[in-house]
Amino acid sequence: MDNGEHTPLGKIGKFGLIDRISASARKENKTTASVIGDDSAVIDNVGYLTLVSTDLFLEGIHFNLIYSPLKHLGYKAVIRGISDICAMNGIPEQIMIGLGVSSRFTVEQVDEIYEGIRLACDKYNIDLAGGDTSSSFTGLTISVTSIGKVAPEKIVYRNGAKENDLICVTGDFGAAYMGLQLLERERKIYEKDKTIQPDLTGNEYIVARQLKPEFPVKTLSDLSENGITPSSMIDASDGLASDLLHLCKSSGTGCRIYSEKIPVDYETARIAEEFNMDPMTPALNGGEDYELIFTVPLSMLDKITRIENVKAIGHITHIESGYTIVGEGGTEIALKAQGWTTGS
Amino acid sequence: MDNGEHTPLGKIGKFGLIDRISASARKENKTTASVIGDDSAVIDNVGYLTLVSTDLFLEGIHFNLIYSPLKHLGYKAVIRGISDICAMNGIPEQIMIGLGVSSRFTVEQVDEIYEGIRLACDKYNIDLAGGDTSSSFTGLTISVTSIGKVAPEKIVYRNGAKENDLICVTGDFGAAYMGLQLLERERKIYEKDKTIQPDLTGNEYIVARQLKPEFPVKTLSDLSENGITPSSMIDASDGLASDLLHLCKSSGTGCRIYSEKIPVDYETARIAEEFNMDPMTPALNGGEDYELIFTVPLSMLDKITRIENVKAIGHITHIESGYTIVGEGGTEIALKAQGWTTGS
Numbered sequence: 001m002d003n004g005e006h007t008p009l010g011k012i013g014k015f016g017l018i019d020r021i022s023a024s025a026r027k028e029n030k031t032t033a034s035v036i037g038d039d040s041a042v043i044d045n046v047g048y049l050t051l052v053s054t055d056l057f058l059e060g061i062h063f064n065l066i067y068s069p070l071k072h073l074g075y076k077a078v079i080r081g082i083s084d085i086c087a088m089n090g091i092p093e094q095i096m097i098g099l100g101v102s103s104r105f106t107v108e109q110v111d112e113i114y115e116g117i118r119l120a121c122d123k124y125n126i127d128l129a130g131g132d133t134s135s136s137f138t139g140l141t142i143s144v145t146s147i148g149k150v151a152p153e154k155i156v157y158r159n160g161a162k163e164n165d166l167i168c169v170t171g172d173f174g175a176a177y178m179g180l181q182l183l184e185r186e187r188k189i190y191e192k193d194k195t196i197q198p199d200l201t202g203n204e205y206i207v208a209r210q211l212k213p214e215f216p217v218k219t220l221s222d223l224s225e226n227g228i229t230p231s232s233m234i235d236a237s238d239g240l241a242s243d244l245l246h247l248c249k250s251s252g253t254g255c256r257i258y259s260e261k262i263p264v265d266y267e268t269a270r271i272a273e274e275f276n277m278d279p280m281t282p283a284l285n286g287g288e289d290y291e292l293i294f295t296v297p298l299s300m301l302d303k304i305t306r307i308e309n310v311k312a313i314g315h316i317t318h319i320e321s322g323y324t325i326v327g328e329g330g331t332e333i334a335l336k337a338q339g340w341t342t343g344s
Numbered sequence: 345m346d347n348g349e350h351t352p353l354g355k356i357g358k359f360g361l362i363d364r365i366s367a368s369a370r371k372e373n374k375t376t377a378s379v380i381g382d383d384s385a386v387i388d389n390v391g392y393l394t395l396v397s398t399d400l401f402l403e404g405i406h407f408n409l410i411y412s413p414l415k416h417l418g419y420k421a422v423i424r425g426i427s428d429i430c431a432m433n434g435i436p437e438q439i440m441i442g443l444g445v446s447s448r449f450t451v452e453q454v455d456e457i458y459e460g461i462r463l464a465c466d467k468y469n470i471d472l473a474g475g476d477t478s479s480s481f482t483g484l485t486i487s488v489t490s491i492g493k494v495a496p497e498k499i500v501y502r503n504g505a506k507e508n509d510l511i512c513v514t515g516d517f518g519a520a521y522m523g524l525q526l527l528e529r530e531r532k533i534y535e536k537d538k539t540i541q542p543d544l545t546g547n548e549y550i551v552a553r554q555l556k557p558e559f560p561v562k563t564l565s566d567l568s569e570n571g572i573t574p575s576s577m578i579d580a581s582d583g584l585a586s587d588l589l590h591l592c593k594s595s596g597t598g599c600r601i602y603s604e605k606i607p608v609d610y611e612t613a614r615i616a617e618e619f620n621m622d623p624m625t626p627a628l629n630g631g632e633d634y635e636l637i638f639t640v641p642l643s644m645l646d647k648i649t650r651i652e653n654v655k656a657i658g659h660i661t662h663i664e665s666g667y668t669i670v671g672e673g674g675t676e677i678a679l680k681a682q683g684w685t686t687g688s
Contacts, residue, residue, distance in 0.1 A: 042432070042499065043394040050387040050394045053474070054489040056442040060481035088386070098400040098487055130397070137404035138482030143442055145398040145489045155386065 059139030074116025081146030100141035177286025179210030257314030397428035403483030418460025425490030444485035521630025523554030601658030
């Protein structure tokens, strides 16, 4: 967080800050008709539907500045925005950032947040198309508005799942949650004895999943190239169980998934054990996984098994069969969502 | 703020809250292809450009809950969103609200915020198209993402002002600022002696301008019906001086305005005097006016004087003439913007 310069925000003012942000704003996508510097972003999505999503990112709820580097925070905010557009099979193209910062922040710290934002924008081919900056009396507040496009025949909603459809997921689950538990543990140790430096060796994957996640945009193009359009889709942000239940409730169906098929990384499982936790707990309820959950017709089984980074974990059932997770040995448990927790 | 019910937010949870909000979500505009309940809003603006804007609305910066009724707050958030779309000559059609609330809020209080949001949506023909809800450890946070459409030939940017163009404004200036000063004064009196009830009689206009502003959308259709397309436009949110300077700097021009032509309401002037303030101070620098500042070619002078609610206050000059305000008696002063103040 320290690169030597500490310019108080008041010194450059709101408009100085906007100039600083605008100076390096990207405008690469053809649909970005106009970028920062006017009242609204202008989007020219002729022939496409426009997707817009908005998320809040609040200090103390979605991040803790003690262990979240500001650059990562900016990066993660963009990933969060991308996630909602991809969940509708859209192509994310623009992002708008609302930033509320208190006077305890310096210009250089705000630069770091935007450095992370730009890094993610470059990697995922997103244009920073505007936003809002404000002082804040409370914590650091980031709002993310993401914009994307999708051809009308390609759009995928949550409510299209049909009985017998395969339930598929990308990546693995529970890592971000275990990363957070680890960071929290190390923070508490450090606060008791400041001579002990946090040691995260061997747990780089789960820590990265928490602090600087990526999003499997490539999977969407892989599906498209293989002629697969999901019947329904949602992003996994509240937790696999909660988000799968959302999808089922929207579609008016039940589901049956198999715990042994749910992908969990080795690091996640190991740290869960250290915390005396069944690895299925973070995998089902951890949240912040930044993965996709989608359904495809059973006839796609052969095709889908050949797509990298995708695993089928169960199938859609009639609504009267309820929501079931089958554990080891064939035990059946009702799948439940957790309530209001992190607000993520 | 009290209607008898006090249900803790935790009792209905995040998803209960979303259900509550979705239950009465509007979907009136043809471009709103899909509303709340999926990952993104879906906008079908075929043949039009899509405008998107985002704003933050933070407790302690943009509002004070001591004198801002929650319903008004929701209403004002929508007006804020509309403002940015109209400033580009667009038609606002969708809004997305991000809400961060701490556990000290009840379900009924959140309902009040959304009641105000819906009231404004109904009045201005806007669809509530989604958003995000989150718990908050800090203050009440509202992010507003507004979406609108504009025909490509109708879009108006900030940068189109030409030498000799007339500078026009809608409504009047400084009222919201003086309303705030009055509310602040009454708050301090009340805090010293709680038996004294605030008396705002005779100042209803300036208080309403601060707490529950409206936006002159009708002026845009009046201009259009009279065949007038502004050469440049901006909404007045940071203050007349600051926003006019933005417009001039974007256009690469100077300006010359006349203080006697700047519309100031009688209540604004009277309260300014009570505060020993030149009424031009709030009119030029007060901010939060929710009016439009725009330019039209000089040839439109006759037409523009016939448009209700519009006044010409000066004209655009060559950039080398600078930014000038002509006071009573012909005194010329350089027009200056204020710096980072309310962050609005």
